[in-house]
Amino acid sequence: MSMLRGFLVLVLFFILGESMRVLFALPVSGGVLGMVVITFTLMVKGNVSDELASASQGLISVLVLLIMPGVVGVFFTADQFSGQWLAVATALLVGTFLSVLTTLLLMQLVTARGDGDGE
Template sequence: MPALNGFLWLLLCWLAGELIVHYTGIPVSSGVIGMLLLCGALAINGGVPESVAAAAQPLIAMLAMLIMPGVTGVFFMIDQLAGQWTAIIISLIIGTLFSVFTTLWLLQRLMRDDHAG
């Protein structure tokens, strides 16, 4: 039953993200808004409850399969991207570097805090 409770939390955060995007019209994915809401709730809670961890673990294992439909969808609009390859490549490089440096910074900070406590 703990996984079901955790899955309910994940669904509620996603649904709240859907409602926020629908009523505000902001151009951000409802999944991103839901994850930000979940992140805020977990930060206030001070950690990840066992139920949320039990529900999220199988989803993480299938992450590649969950991403595939979006990646496949790009091939259906490839002709619309024809004149934008420079912008796409630059944004991919900058986004990748930003992601790597952010991950490294966060890892160093968390490991320093872990060793200090």
Template sequence: MVLLRGFLVLIVFFMLGEAARVLIGLPISGGVLGMVMVTATLMVRGRISDELAEASRGLISVLVLLISPGVVGVFFIADQFSGHWMTIAVALVVGTLLSSFTTLWLMKRSAGATVESASHD
């Protein structure tokens, strides 16, 4: 019962997100809009109910289960992209290497600056 109440809250916010997407005409998925709405609502309220916290933890813990049917698709669409596997592989490997290093470098630089200016204060 408790879990279901939290689950209902999440579904209602998802539906609100979908409604906002269509009504405002934003090119953003209803789930993301619902997520922003939930975060904003919680920040305004300043607290979170146990049932909502439990329900979201439960759903997030089975995230891998929920995405696996979609991931399987990649093994069955192989021929569709057969001429491009090399491109996709290079883009993913080099792109991820560059972006991982960039993030670390940017964070180190800006966090270091924060720590430094704090110590100067």
């Protein structure tokens, strides 16, 4: 039952993000807006509930299935990218490098704060 409550919270933030996208005519996915809102909400709250944590863990285990529609979409529109292979490859490499670098810097920041707490 707790996983269901956590999933309901995730769905509500998704709906909130979609509502914001439609209301303000933003060119961003409603899911992304919902993730931004839930991130700020959790930052203000200061912790994650057990229900939300268990629902998130359940979704992480099937993350490949959540990514699959985008991969299928690229497969069916691959002919549009035929003359743009250099731009696509550069974007993939730079994007991957920046995401790994950002993760590294955030982990260093978080572990430095954890060491300074005296735990």
